[in-house]
Amino acid sequence: MDIQLINGLPGHLPLDNRGLAYGDGVFETILLKNGRLQFLDQHLNRLLAGVLRLDLAWTATQQSELINDLKKHTDSVQDVHVVKIMLTRKAVGRGYAFNHSEQSVDCIIQIKPYTRPAWVMEGAIVQVATIFASENKSLAGLKHLNRLDSVLARASIPDANVNEVLMQTSKGLLVEGSMSNVFLLNGENWETPNIKDAGVAGIIRAELLTEFSDIKVCDISLSSIEGIKAGFITNSLIGIAPIVSLNGKTLNHHPDIFRFSDRLSLTC
Amino acid sequence: MDIQLINGLPGHLPLDNRGLAYGDGVFETILLKNGRLQFLDQHLNRLLAGVLRLDLAWTATQQSELINDLKKHTDSVQDVHVVKIMLTRKAVGRGYAFNHSEQSVDCIIQIKPYTRPAWVMEGAIVQVATIFASENKSLAGLKHLNRLDSVLARASIPDANVNEVLMQTSKGLLVEGSMSNVFLLNGENWETPNIKDAGVAGIIRAELLTEFSDIKVCDISLSSIEGIKAGFITNSLIGIAPIVSLNGKTLNHHPDIFRFSDRLSLTC
DSSP, X not given: OOEEEETTEEOOBOTTOHHHHHOOEEEEEEEEETTEETTHHHHHHHHHHHHHHHTOOOOHHHHHHHHHHHHHHHTTOOSOEEEEEEEEEEESSSSSOOOGGGEEEEEEEEEEEOOOOTHHHHOEEEEEOSSOOOBOXXXXXXXXXXXXXXXXXXXXXXXXXXXXXXEEOTTSBEEEESSSEEEEEETTEEEXXXXXXXXXXXXXXXXXXXXXXXXXXXXXXXXGGGGOOEEEEEETTTEEEEEEEETTEEOOOOHHHHHHHHHTTOOO | OOEEEETTEEOOBOTTOHHHHHOOXXXXXXXXXXXXXXXXXXXXXXXXXXXXXXXXXOOHHHHHHHHHHHHHXXXXXXXXXXXXXXXXXXXXXXXXXXXXXXXXXXXXXXXXEOOOOTHHHHOEEEEEOSSOOOBOTTTTBOOBSOOHHHHHHHHTSOOTTOOEEEEEOTTSBEEEESSSEEEEEETTEEEEEOOSXXXXXXXXXXXXXXXXXXXXXXXXXXXXXXXXXXXEEEETTTEEEEEEEETTEEOOOOHHHHHHHHHTTOOO
């Protein structure tokens, strides 16, 4: 199945869409497996958090329609798919300013077949990107449409054997992967970077932090990762993938990683 | 005239456009006046600088077609218009990664009537936004499509009497306005913020720096702007607009501002 809808119907995007012009919107990428949208409530909650932070005029009626559309198009689907939702601001006139009372929201849904890549089970080869993460305290955590840093970070390591690249702040602090959050075993402790200056508050990341209170959120300096013995990356599509190689150094496949994965029922 | 073209023809955007998904592209906003695209060469040069930095597969043929399309649709137009060009990456598959040899570029042209707002002559009321500028050394200077910081910065000061808002870095350094570059008279010296961590390398800014070697590019702390006596903002549409009020304090309309404006032949 390959479906693309705008406001519930097949269609195209007007060229003056503000999602295109400015990245003025938010999105979610959801795994559809066994006819079920995985972690749907969590995704919808994060979408609403984005709506509030961007002051999008998303209505309760639109939210119901979105949920109905998702249900209608995914209910009987057994194959694994990726479901992407984008909400973009629509406003009168040109320029960055928008009139609060004259705005509305376009809702885009894309449903495409998804095959989990082999490296998710085998372990990911990970390298540090040469492009920085974009930093903005006012936007950090949001899954907004300004993702050029991730695009260029991924492109900065053209080696196709590398499965994911890690991004850092200008201060040399680890943020996340281009498409994932990252967890590293530092001595005896599992740690994941804080995302107060940059990065996305991932759904799997949040689930892990809720389930395992011993995972620490903290500053992780890029210079400290040489001593790391194990690690994994997470996102809503791959779930949890162990890191087998970090900047050329082999990492162990630590048993905790299975434990984390099992608790969240992420195994395929 | 109100024209919207994609790759030279009227049309819409496919929903899987990467400009929409990630802001994976660059743009220019050009003033069309007396049938002439103002500073066209400079805009095209900056567009190409963006193409190179983003590694877009923009061809010489496409560049010629763009110039022909611009010529065709603007040559006989006497009324003032704004001409926006967007180049977005088109690539096979989903996700941030793109295959260098399997990408192409969609070119969008929008031509709309433009009326220079009255405050450009009268002077701009300017306030500091409560939203930070997005910082990324790898993207700074580019006119890319990741502009959510400008959108939210403008929205952070809802007072419609305020004509422009100023954005700062997390270190409290002034960057630019949401839609303009900014120049301030500090004692006897005209200064404009460096844009090495954030901000857009504006065309009028570059022209001024070329024409007037005594304008200094430097770090400007937000805390220092209380002592400022005069200032102005610039962009390709407004040209140069004096600041008459900065965070509630009245500024002088300094004679240098006329001199700058005259030299660039920016007066309407």
